[in-house]
Amino acid sequence: MTVRLLNSSDALAYQQLRLKSLQESPEAFLSNYTSEAEYKTQVFSDHLNWSIHPPFLGYFGIFDSQKLVGYVQISKTMLEKQEHLVFINNLYIDSQYQRQGLAAQLLNYIFDLLKKNAIAERAFVSCTAKNKKACQFYIHQGFRRYAIQAKAVKWLNEYDDAIEFVKVL
Numbered sequence: 001m002t003v004r005l006l007n008s009s010d011a012l013a014y015q016q017l018r019l020k021s022l023q024e025s026p027e028a029f030l031s032n033y034t035s036e037a038e039y040k041t042q043v044f045s046d047h048l049n050w051s052i053h054p055p056f057l058g059y060f061g062i063f064d065s066q067k068l069v070g071y072v073q074i075s076k077t078m079l080e081k082q083e084h085l086v087f088i089n090n091l092y093i094d095s096q097y098q099r100q101g102l103a104a105q106l107l108n109y110i111f112d113l114l115k116k117n118a119i120a121e122r123a124f125v126s127c128t129a130k131n132k133k134a135c136q137f138y139i140h141q142g143f144r145r146y147a148i149q150a151k152a153v154k155w156l157n158e159y160d161d162a163i164e165f166v167k168v169l
Contacts, residue, residue: 001102003109005052006059006071011045013068014059018044021092027160028131029090030153051075057086057119062093062106069094070102074110076120086114088125091134107141115169122168128153129161143167 006014022033051073052058062070070093074086088110093102114120125143127134139145143165152162 001062001064001069001105003060003062003106006048006061006068007052008045008049010061010068011041011048014048014061014071015039015041015044017068017071017092017094020094024095025092027128027155028092028134032155059090060106060110062102062109064097069097070106072106072110074114084121086120086123088123091125103137104141111167111169120169122166124164124166126162126164129163135163138165138167141167 019033019037022029022031022036026032048059057074057076059071059073061068070091072091073089075089076083076086088107091103091106093106111123114123123143125138126149127138129135129148135145144167145163146166147164149162149164151159153160
C-alpha cells in the first residue's frame with residue numbers, strides 16, 4: 001500500500017470511489033450520492049486541483065498497487081492565529097479494504113508528514129454520533145472527544161449530533 005497526494009490525473013478513480021462511499025455510507029458524509037452523481041469527472045478533477053491550494057493541503061489517497069482504495073482531505077484555516085491546526089474531512093476506505101488498518105495507515109502517513117514539516121500541532125475531526133464505528137476509530141487513533149454539536153445534521157427528517165475530536169500531534 002502506498003499513500004500520496006491526489007491530483008487531477010486521479011479524478012476518475014476518486015470520482016468512482018467517492019460515489020461508492022456516498023452509496024455505501026450515506027450517513028457518514030454531509031453530501032449525498034444523488035447530488036454528486038450528476039457531476040462530470042471534470043468537477044472531481046477541479047476539486048482535487050482546488051484542494052491543494054491554501055487553506056487546503058489536499059486529498060491524500062491510499063493505493064493497492066494502482067487502485068485507489070481510500071482517501072482523506074486535510075485542510076487548514078487562513079487565520080494566522082490558527083496556523084497550528086489542521087482539519088480532517090471525508091475519510092473513507094473502500095468497503096472491500098476495511099478492517100485492514102488502512103485508515104490508520106493513511107492517517108499516520110499524514111500525521112508524520114505534518115510533524116516532519118512542522119505544519120500543525122493539533123488535528124480536528126468530527127463525525128456523527130450515530131456513526132459509532134468512526135467514533136471508536138478516532139478514539140483508537142488517539143483522538144479525544146471535546147465537544148458535541150447538538151442536531152448538527154438533519155437528513156431524511158432525522159437529526160444527529162456531530163461529535164468533535166482533537167488529537168495533539
